[in-house]
Amino acid sequence: xxxxxxxxxxxxxxxxxxxxxxxxxxxxxxxxxxxxxxxxxxxxxxxxxxxxxxxxxxxxxxxxxxxxxxxxxxxxxxxxxxxxxxxxxxxxxxxxxxxxxxxxxxxxxxxxxxxxxxxxxxxxxxxxxxxxxxxxxxxxxxxxxxxxxxxxxxxxxxxxxxxxxxxxxxxxxxxxxxxxxxxxxxxxxxxxxxxxxxxxxxxxxxxxxxxxxxxxxxxxxxxxxxxxxxxxxxxxxxxxxxxxxxxxxxxxxxxxxxxxxxxxxxxxxxxxxxxxxxxxxxxxxxxxxxxxxxxxxxxxxxxxxxxxxxx
Amino acid sequence: xxxxxxxxxxxxxxxxxxxxxxxxxxxxxxxxxxxxxxxxxxxxxxxxxxxxxxxxxxxxxxxxxxxxxxxxxxxxxxxxxxxxxxxxxxxxxxxxxxxxxxxxxxxxxxxxxxxxxxxxxxxxxxxxxxxxxxxxxxxxxxxxxxxxxxxxxxxxxxxxxxxxxxxxxxxxxxxxxxxxxxxxxxxxxxxxxxxxxxxxxxxxxxxxxxxxxxxxxxxxxxxxxxxxxxxxxxxxx
Numbered sequence: 001x002x003x004x005x006x007x008x009x010x011x012x013x014x015x016x017x018x019x020x021x022x023x024x025x026x027x028x029x030x031x032x033x034x035x036x037x038x039x040x041x042x043x044x045x046x047x048x049x050x051x052x053x054x055x056x057x058x059x060x061x062x063x064x065x066x067x068x069x070x071x072x073x074x075x076x077x078x079x080x081x082x083x084x085x086x087x088x089x090x091x092x093x094x095x096x097x098x099x100x101x102x103x104x105x106x107x108x109x110x111x112x113x114x115x116x117x118x119x120x121x122x123x124x125x126x127x128x129x130x131x132x133x134x135x136x137x138x139x140x141x142x143x144x145x146x147x148x149x150x151x152x153x154x155x156x157x158x159x160x161x162x163x164x165x166x167x168x169x170x171x172x173x174x175x176x177x178x179x180x181x182x183x184x185x186x187x188x189x190x191x192x193x194x195x196x197x198x199x200x201x202x203x204x205x206x207x208x209x210x211x212x213x214x215x216x217x218x219x220x221x222x223x224x225x226x227x228x229x230x231x232x233x234x235x236x237x238x239x240x241x242x243x244x245x246x247x248x249x250x251x252x253x254x255x256x257x258x259x260x261x262x263x264x265x266x267x268x269x270x271x272x273x274x275x276x277x278x279x280x281x282x283x284x285x286x287x288x289x290x291x292x293x294x295x296x297x298x299x300x301x302x303x304x305x306x307x308x309x310x311x
Numbered sequence: 312x313x314x315x316x317x318x319x320x321x322x323x324x325x326x327x328x329x330x331x332x333x334x335x336x337x338x339x340x341x342x343x344x345x346x347x348x349x350x351x352x353x354x355x356x357x358x359x360x361x362x363x364x365x366x367x368x369x370x371x372x373x374x375x376x377x378x379x380x381x382x383x384x385x386x387x388x389x390x391x392x393x394x395x396x397x398x399x400x401x402x403x404x405x406x407x408x409x410x411x412x413x414x415x416x417x418x419x420x421x422x423x424x425x426x427x428x429x430x431x432x433x434x435x436x437x438x439x440x441x442x443x444x445x446x447x448x449x450x451x452x453x454x455x456x457x458x459x460x461x462x463x464x465x466x467x468x469x470x471x472x473x474x475x476x477x478x479x480x481x482x483x484x485x486x487x488x489x490x491x492x493x494x495x496x497x498x499x500x501x502x503x504x505x506x507x508x509x510x511x512x513x514x515x516x517x518x519x520x521x522x523x524x525x526x527x528x529x530x531x532x533x534x535x536x537x538x539x540x541x542x543x544x545x546x547x548x
Binding site for chain 1: 350351352437439440451452454455458461462464465466468469470471472474475477478480481482484485486487488489491492493495496497498499500501502503504505507508511514515516517521522532533538541542543544545546547
């Protein structure tokens with residue numbers, strides 16, 4: 001509101017004071033979301049890191065809120081860590097999530113471009129959305145690699161008899177990650193952002209050394225379960241830093257799918273349940289029935305795609 | 312300088328200042344509106360209490376449903392006892408997690424100076440629920456309710472205004488989805504319980520929250536060392 005007074009002295013209008021405070025808050029929120037995004041990438045990095053060293057879970061992030069914690073076990077489980085990035089904010093460039101590096105996949109969230117007076121500041125939610133997109137592309141790549149390992153499993157593998165149905169479930173889960181990625185790309189585009197490129201993320205993917213050394217079906221499932229757990233945790237952390245409720249809604253609708261992926265894989269690999277009598281190549285497509293909890297655009301969620309037993 | 316000159320200069324100065332001020336204010340107003348629109352909705356902890364109380368109502372309903380369900384399962388003489396025992400063990404575990412959810416929601420409502428809804432301890436049972444239900448019917452009812460809860464937790468985030476509430480809501484919602492999918496897969500025959508289920512019912516959906524937001528004594532996927540150990544990759548023989 002313009003409360004300029006008709007005076008020789010140009011008093012600072014309330015709107016100027018408000019906006020001058022706003023970038024600091026947005027920066028804090030942005031750094032929080034980006035910090036959480038870095039945690040997310042750190043988790044995915046852990047899922048792909050060398051898992052021979054306990055506790056090698058990446059350096060704890062500092063700054064931003066929430067800050068990354070020191071990693072737990074560096075063995076593909078959901079420890080957290082990773083470098084802290086800074087979100088794009090205020091200047092001509094726009095922050096994009098960094099792509100994973102080689103080796104231990106050190107990752108940072110992108111830093112803002114600099115220079116130029118602020119004209120159209122990049123939306124603060126672009127960086128965290130791109131971090132989530134990076135995680136989805138990593139998941140897609142990981143499932144392709146995992147399917148290959150399952151297909152090449154030794155006949156002596158204790159889960160050998162289940163390799164076909166496990167592969168079918170993995171393909172289904174991978175297809176849901178593709179839908180997540182598409183939704184995130186749409187969200188980033190709606191903010192006039194630049195989505196990270198799948199090819200770049202895929203090129204940097206490296207499975208953990210322990211999985212390469214011992215590519216049993218069980219290890220593939222454990223790796224996948226840990227990655228899904230890490231993704232769910234990271235989605236929850238990142239959404240808390242997002243400014244726009246509609247992106248928190250999107251992130252949560254995806255997070256609830258990652259948790260389903262996690263529990264299905266964990267239940268199978270930890271022996272908490274056996275494949276049921278009706279599980280086959282066809283029904284594997286409904287093991288996690290929908291890619292979203294709540295319908296996103298034209299993609300049905302559990303609200304539309306799974307009818308009640310007792311309406 | 313004459314009085315008229317002064318007046319004219321003053322008028323011009325004022326006009327210039329106003330023009331600049333208006334232009335500046337216009338761009339600031341646009342930026343402010345854009346900045347305000349970005350943080351959407353405006354944080355309002357008191358308003359969030361409405362959503363939190365709706366979710367708390369759902370949690371109390373879930374708890375009451377599992378209590379009613381346990382009674383039905385115990386009276387079901389058609390389903391084998393071994394099956395009923397393992398279903399009951401998992402149901403009790405899920406119910407305990409719902410109690411933790413309720414406690415966390417209640418704490419947040421109180422922290423927001425709100426009044427938590429009262430637990431009626433009455434389960435809402437749909438009219439289509441069979442008059443002589445079996446264990447499978449109880450599982451189907453629980454599946455429906457967990458699905459509704461999971462969807463509600465996500466949808467309420469469209470209007471939740473504070474990040475604190477959003478974080479908690481998402482941390483609970485991601486557990487309701489796990490409850491749903493486990494029950495759904497059991498009902499549909501896509502998975503089946505085994506000795507591992509009976510021995511470790513509390514590992515079937517191991518954590519009550521996704522993030523460590525539930526307070527002392529609660530479990531989370533974020534911080535669960537025992538789960539880390541279980542999912543550690545096996546070394547080559």
